Amino acid sequence: MAKQVTAVVKLQCPGGTATPAPPVGPALGAHGVNIGMFVKQFNEKTGGPDTKGLMLPVMITVYSDRSFEFKIKSPPAAVLIKLAAKIPAGKKQGKEVIPPDGKKGGKYKGFVLSKQQVLEIAKKKLQDLNARDVDHAARIIEGTARSMGIAVAAE
CATH class of the missing domain: 1.10.10.250 (Ribosomal protein L11/L12, C-terminal domain)
Structure with missing residues (x-):
């Protein structure tokens, strides 16, 4: 059986330096997502010199089993x-x-x-x-x- 999507969260996070503080923590915590895991994965993907510090839009798809996927878009x-x-x-x-x-x-x-x-x-x-x-x-x-x-x- 396929996972069921429960929410799609859109955020703008600083590349390589995201923290569990607002807006990330409250937005993901409301859907039961492991915030620390998201921050760790996001910072690993965006820690390069070309994206570090830039505000990056990210779309986070949250599933019914509290797992998630995210897609990083280009800066505004x-x-x-x-x-x-x-x-x-x-x-x-x-x-x-x-x-x-x-x-x-x-x-x-x-x-x-x-x-x-x-x-x-x-x-x-x-x-x-x-x-x-x-x-x-x-x-x-x-x-x-x-x-x-x-x-x-x-x-």
């Missing part, structure tokens, strides 16, 4: 954009640069991304985006950057 586009644009923590504005379209929106005005950086982010996010190809994914990432106030340089 906004996090990858901030890393690529080299926005320091707590910084809201860079040097005053007016985007090519003349609009001044978003809270990270003055920062610029190159087309190459946008393509790299699009390739990382392709499996999690609703996009038909890399070019379409790049347009989605550009839109996210523009909404944040980050200009995309036309190379």
Whole structure:
């Protein structure tokens, strides 16, 4: 007999440094999951240098026998954009640069991304985006950057 799914829990945890403290503990404890086992397995999978410290979305499927499986998704586009644009923590504005379209929106005005950086982010996010190809994914990432106030340089 197949296991019966009792819950699907969606969380965002820091890669490699998750702890049983909130939000992980209460969310999983309510479903009877062994929290220590989840934290240990999650930290082992995300302890690499490319994901350590990044907020990673994770979908945890909980079964009726209290066992679980989890799938780690790619970091949110906004996090990858901030890393690529080299926005320091707590910084809201860079040097005053007016985007090519003349609009001044978003809270990270003055920062610029190159087309190459946008393509790299699009390739990382392709499996999690609703996009038909890399070019379409790049347009989605550009839109996210523009909404944040980050200009995309036309190379």
